Amino acid sequence: MANVTVNKTAHPFHKGQFEALLNRRFFYAPAFEIYGGVAGLYDYGPPGSSLQANIISEWRKHFIIEEHMLEIDSTVMTPAPVFETSGHVARFADWMVKDSKTGDVLRADHLVKNVFEARLAGDKEARGIAAQPQKDDDKKKKKKGVKAAAVQLSDEKVKEYGVILAQLDNYSGSELGELCRTHDIRNPDTDNEVTEPQQFNLMFTSSIGPTGQHPGYLRPETAQGHFLNFSRLLEFNNGRVPFASAQIGRSFRNEISPRAGLLRVREFTMAEIEHFVDPEDKRHERFGEVRDVVLDLLDRNVQAGGSTAVTKISVGEAVDKGIIANETLGYFVARIYQFLVKIGVNPARLRFRQHMQNEMAHYATDCWDAEIENSYGWTECVGCADRAAYDLTVHSNKTGHPLIVRQALKEPIVSERLVAEFNKKVLGKTFGKDAGVLQKLFADFDEAQLSKIQGELAQGTATVQLPEGKEVQLTPEVVTIERKTFKQSIREYTPNVIEPSFGLGRILYVLLEHNFWAREQDVERGVLSLPPLVAPTKVLIVPLSAKEEFDPLIQEVSSKLRRAGVFSRVDDSNTSIGKRYARNDELGTPFGVTLDFASVQNRTMTLRERDTTGQLIGSIDDVIGVVTELVNGSIDWPEACKRLQVYDGVQAVE
Numbered sequence: 001m002a003n004v005t006v007n008k009t010a011h012p013f014h015k016g017q018f019e020a021l022l023n024r025r026f027f028y029a030p031a032f033e034i035y036g037g038v039a040g041l042y043d044y045g046p047p048g049s050s051l052q053a054n055i056i057s058e059w060r061k062h063f064i065i066e067e068h069m070l071e072i073d074s075t076v077m078t079p080a081p082v083f084e085t086s087g088h089v090a091r092f093a094d095w096m097v098k099d100s101k102t103g104d105v106l107r108a109d110h111l112v113k114n115v116f117e118a119r120l121a122g123d124k125e126a127r128g129i130a131a132q133p134q135k136d137d138d139k140k141k142k143k144k145g146v147k148a149a150a151v152q153l154s155d156e157k158v159k160e161y162g163v164i165l166a167q168l169d170n171y172s173g174s175e176l177g178e179l180c181r182t183h184d185i186r187n188p189d190t191d192n193e194v195t196e197p198q199q200f201n202l203m204f205t206s207s208i209g210p211t212g213q214h215p216g217y218l219r220p221e222t223a224q225g226h227f228l229n230f231s232r233l234l235e236f237n238n239g240r241v242p243f244a245s246a247q248i249g250r251s252f253r254n255e256i257s258p259r260a261g262l263l264r265v266r267e268f269t270m271a272e273i274e275h276f277v278d279p280e281d282k283r284h285e286r287f288g289e290v291r292d293v294v295l296d297l298l299d300r301n302v303q304a305g306g307s308t309a310v311t312k313i314s315v316g317e318a319v320d321k322g323i324i325a326n327e328t329l330g331y332f333v334a335r336i337y338q339f340l341v342k343i344g345v346n347p348a349r350l351r352f353r354q355h356m357q358n359e360m361a362h363y364a365t366d367c368w369d370a371e372i373e374n375s376y377g378w379t380e381c382v383g384c385a386d387r388a389a390y391d392l393t394v395h396s397n398k399t400g401h402p403l404i405v406r407q408a409l410k411e412p413i414v415s416e417r418l419v420a421e422f423n424k425k426v427l428g429k430t431f432g433k434d435a436g437v438l439q440k441l442f443a444d445f446d447e448a449q450l451s452k453i454q455g456e457l458a459q460g461t462a463t464v465q466l467p468e469g470k471e472v473q474l475t476p477e478v479v480t481i482e483r484k485t486f487k488q489s490i491r492e493y494t495p496n497v498i499e500p501s502f503g504l505g506r507i508l509y510v511l512l513e514h515n516f517w518a519r520e521q522d523v524e525r526g527v528l529s530l531p532p533l534v535a536p537t538k539v540l541i542v543p544l545s546a547k548e549e550f551d552p553l554i555q556e557v558s559s560k561l562r563r564a565g566v567f568s569r570v571d572d573s574n575t576s577i578g579k580r581y582a583r584n585d586e587l588g589t590p591f592g593v594t595l596d597f598a599s600v601q602n603r604t605m606t607l608r609e610r611d612t613t614g615q616l617i618g619s620i621d622d623v624i625g626v627v628t629e630l631v632n633g634s635i636d637w638p639e640a641c642k643r644l645q646v647y648d649g650v651q652a653v654e
């Protein structure tokens with residue numbers, strides 16, 4: 001009985017019920033709610049905060065500890081010149097349109113997407129191939145105005161919408177405006193036309209110090225902090241590359257119209273890795289460990305044809321075939337997959353989508369997003385980009401501080417080349433103010449040009465044209481050209497950067513959605529099947545009676561669990577045991593231990609598993625041993641069933 005299978009899909013996902021649970025149990029809630037709230041700002045309550053802390057703790061183990069990364073904690077407040085140099089001031093922007101009558105602001109690409117998707121859904125409905133949306137979702141969409149009538153579209157239109165949707169991130173402001181006009185896209189809330197798209201920079205501006213003379217920004221990503229500290233990090237790593245830095249911290253984006261709960265907010269926690277690598281060698285020494293990981297990939301060629309069909313392919317094959325640009329990028333894509341699945345994301349609803357060429361950030365050379373399906377559609381939760389040498393180069397150029405690697409070569413590189421040597425005295429005397437121009441000209445000459453002049457000098461004189469057109473005659477008295485040997489024992493280069501960038505709020509939200517379900521026999525109540533690894537509380541201690549004689553046992557069990565490193569809570573509320581378990585099923589608590597009168601007499605305890613509701617019984621110490629292993633993931637529930645006795649509700653009292 002204890003080892004029963006459960007059907008988690010018996011009831012379709014019910015968003016209203018899910019949201020009510022998150023709200024009731026205070027996973028998170030709108031910030032400043034009693035002041036009316038502010039769109040895109042949320043506070044996390046106790047279970048949400050614990051869940052986030054556990055995701056972060058696993059992220060640290062999976063990436064920082066496993067890969068010996070260098071963790072940093074850089075400031076949020078950033079002086080303006082940093083983002084001027086990085087290109088964010090000019091380009092970190094989205095296109096917005098305004099309702100021509102009400103002035104309501106909408107993000108232009110999201111408007112087009114919502115309207116096209118609604119029309120495509122209406123088309124499917126008209127063709128009788130769409131599943132009817134659930135009632136409460138229906139109402140919500142109607143209120144927001146993105147529900148289109150059930151109208152059949154021509155096959156060409158369906159194809160055209162598909163192609164546009166797949167490439168929407170590529171569109172410029174004027175192209176988005178053109179789309180709105182040609183496809184009659186209006187504000188769905190009011191049916192009014194919208195204005196021409198205007199660019200809106202997403203960074204929050206600030207000013208540092210009392211004078212107002214030092215403008216600053218709240219960072220929209222943590223990455224710049226890694227780049228600006230690059231030379232210190234390199235030194236910390238004994239001058240060796242590759243290495244990675246990692247940072248977990250807050251970022252801020254003044255999103256145009258955040259409407260999708262935790263998926264699009266204005267303040268959020270990011271976890272970012274910057275892996276610095278030799279541009280000439282992007283192999284990864286641990287690639288062999290992930291070579292066979294099979295992923296759902298959606299590459300840019302497939303998207304260009306208007307399709308979203310994924311290819312199941314091992315990361316090894318994807319790199320071999322050049323679908324993923326290099327081993328290091330492939331390594332991180334696979335490690336991101338492993339992390340997300342480990343914490344409870346459903347792998348069947350996880351895909352990696354490659355950015356289209358124009359969609360990539362201005363600095364990136366290849367980019368893959370981990371997209372996770374949820375009730376809002378497919379959402380990017382992790383970006384993984386090859387940022388090339390862009391950031392280090394621009395900051396170094398701007399500040400004059402070298403952000404480079406100096407690599408001592410095992411074998412010095414020996415090379416030969418032609419070198420021009422001037423007799424400075426004769427040069428100055430003969431050419432006066434043109435002397436400097438001539439030297440500069442020769443410094444820019446390539447091997448072929450120098451060789452030609454060398455030949456002419458051997459004949460007596462060489463004719464050279466100065467930049468302004470004047471021709472001058474040179475003799476071997478002024479300049480000689482000879483082949484010289486050079487030995488180079490240090491190689492200098494700017495490393496490339498592979499950047500996996502995680503938005504923790506998005507991950508937390510999809511994790512909650514993927515693990516939410518309702519029991520067949522209790523449709524009204526939800527269960528969150530969070531893996532023990534990330535569940536806010538691991539074990540619930542449930543004393544059946546409030547009598548004082550239970551107190552020493554409760555203390556004993558709590559302290560033994562604490563010593564075993566298992567986070568538990570006591571629920572001694574005055575309600576039925578069924579209600580207490582149901583409440584904790586909603587909080588995602590995977591195990592419960594019950595202390596009853598038999599426990600006091602026999603020192604036995606029952607153990608309940610959340611998903612199956614199966615129960616086992618054993619001595620207090622045996623149960624603590626088993627539940628500790630369950631929480632650590634070293635055994636599973638079927639194994640626990642072999643170690644303890646099945647409990648059927650009747651307990652022998654000796």
Ligand SMILES: Nc1ncnc2c1ncn2[C@@H]1O[C@H](COP(=O)(O)OP(=O)(O)OP(=O)(O)O)[C@@H](O)[C@H]1O
Nearest residue numbers: 253255263264265268380381382383501502503506
């Ligand atoms: N407004 C936001 N709210 C919550 N998370 C966000 C937001 N913007 C970005 N993120 C998270 O940060 C990660 C890295 O940011 P990145 O700059 O790649 O996102 P983006 O491409 O701008 O996202 P989008 O296209 O959805 O706006 C994203 O994968 C996402 O998880």
